[in-house]
Amino acid sequence: MKVFSVVGITESGKTTTIENIIKELRSRNYSVGSVKEIHFEKFAIDTVGSNTYRHREAGSQLVTARGYFETDILFQEKLSMDEILKFYNHDFVILEGVTDSNVPKIITAHNEKEILERLDDLVFAISGKISNSLDEFEGLPVINTIDNVEKxxxxxxxKVFDKLPDFPEDCCGECGYSCRQLGALILKGKARREDCVLAQSRVKLQIGGKDIEMVPFVQRVLYNAVLGVVKELKGYEEGKEITVRIL
Incomplete structure (x- = not known):
């Protein structure tokens, strides 16, 4: 699953940019999901006095509202972006206004100052209202999605690659970089997505059918623990795949 974010100040053209990108990706037969970050502390779908609100106030820790045409699952906490993305299995997922995830980014802006305030090594393009007056900024393409969404x-x-993990550098770093440094190098063509050591993992863990990412140290602990037990069992064959299921 490939994930990228569109970031920028209010009214800079974020949503218009995303709308046009979604339409073009769908026209190319990709499946597309999206996540909207809402920067408003009082935002809540669950309004005071509604039935779902009463469920929550009574102590329900997870509330679901199912209507004729949509289903809304209401968590009583702010989920991390990685937790949210576990609900998606699309070719592309577009994040609007999300700045805390290790993904490539497009900046939308009114002016150069707004670009510089958000510019980092994960930015690969610029769009929004400034694209009416610029074609390039510090080596990055500035593209108007109204006139040139194909580009x-x-x-x-x-540019956009399958999402990398976002482990702290002291938890992994076995590729020689932090997760964010590796992402920046991939965007510049100086590394490959396959350079992430997790892509070469010999251990796969799923809980409830969802893959769980593990740093190499944890993988080695799990690998050695399982192999140490299984080696003592009749039927063990070296080099054969081992599957353990806990129900």
Missing amino acids: IVDLIEE
Whole structure:
């Protein structure tokens, strides 16, 4: 699953940019999901006095509202972006206004100052209202998605990669970089997604059918523990795949 974020100040063209990108990706037969970050402390779908609100106030820890045309699952906490993305299995997921995730980014802006305030090594393109007056900024393409959405989606197909983990550098770093440094190098063509050691893992863990990412140290502990037990069992064959299921 390939994930990228569109970030920028209010009214800079974020939502319009995302709308146009979604339409073009869908026209190319990709499945697309999206996540909208809402920067408003009082935001809540669950309004005071509603039935779902009464469920929550009574102590329900997870509330689901099912209507004729949509289903809303209401968590009583702010989930991390990695937790949210576990609900998606699309070709592309677009994040609007999300700045705390290790993914490539497009900046939308009114002016150069707004670009510089958000510019980092994970930015691969610029769009929004400033694209009416600029074609390039510090080596990055500035693309108007109203007039030239095909160009920015071509760039997305070229640049955006399957989502990397976002472990702290002291938890992993076995590729020689932090997760964010590796992402920046992939965007610059100086590394490959396959350079992440998790892509070469010999251990796969799933809980409830969902993959659980593990740093190499944890993988080795689990690998050695399982192998140490299984080696003592009749039927063990060296080099054969071992599957353990706990129900």
